[in-house]
Amino acid sequence: MRIGVLNGPNLNLLGRREPDHYGTQTLAEIEALLVERAEASAAELTFFQSNDEGDIVDWVQTNADLVDGWLVNAAALTHTSVALRDALAGSDRPFVEVHLSNIFAREPFRHTSLLSDLAIGVIAGFRASSYLFGLEALVRVLQGRGEAGAGKAE
Numbered sequence: 001m002r003i004g005v006l007n008g009p010n011l012n013l014l015g016r017r018e019p020d021h022y023g024t025q026t027l028a029e030i031e032a033l034l035v036e037r038a039e040a041s042a043a044e045l046t047f048f049q050s051n052d053e054g055d056i057v058d059w060v061q062t063n064a065d066l067v068d069g070w071l072v073n074a075a076a077l078t079h080t081s082v083a084l085r086d087a088l089a090g091s092d093r094p095f096v097e098v099h100l101s102n103i104f105a106r107e108p109f110r111h112t113s114l115l116s117d118l119a120i121g122v123i124a125g126f127r128a129s130s131y132l133f134g135l136e137a138l139v140r141v142l143q144g145r146g147e148a149g150a151g152k153a154e
């Protein structure tokens with residue numbers, strides 16, 4: 001099973017960026033935790049982070065046939081990007097949306113996600129653990145062991 005792990009703008013700064021919202025772990029540390037967890041499920045992870053919307057869309061298009069599902073923290077693009085929404089929908093692969101912070105407890109503009117109704121599920125607010133819970137949920141669904149909402153990209 002292959003999973004593409006996508007991180008959007010500014011998540012390269014994790015560890016020193018607004019730790020009250022995002023915790024103190026770096027993206028590299030989070031990715032190492034995910035690799036460790038994925039090994040137990042025999043899942044293979046491919047990581048990508050970019051600050052550039054076009055590069056992210058290109059990466060989704062290029063990898064769609066190579067993965068079984070996506071773990072997505074689109075960061076600010078969550079709230080703005082029709083292009084990323086369309087890329088994920090067009091990939092025809094299920095995805096779990098994750099956020100380090102609880103976006104619903106923050107500014108109103110963060111309460112809207114252009115991705116959530118396509119996702120098989122959304123996990124927000126558990127800092128780095130959001131990714132681990134998201135991976136676990138996605139693996140369970142891909143293995144046919146878990147139930148999920150009817151994501152349109154499924």
Ligand code: DQA
Pocket residue numbers: 009010011073074075076077078098099100101102103110
């Ligand atoms: C975020 C929440 C977004 O609103 C924000 O733009 C981010 C990170 C999170 O993980 O909590 O960059 O996706």
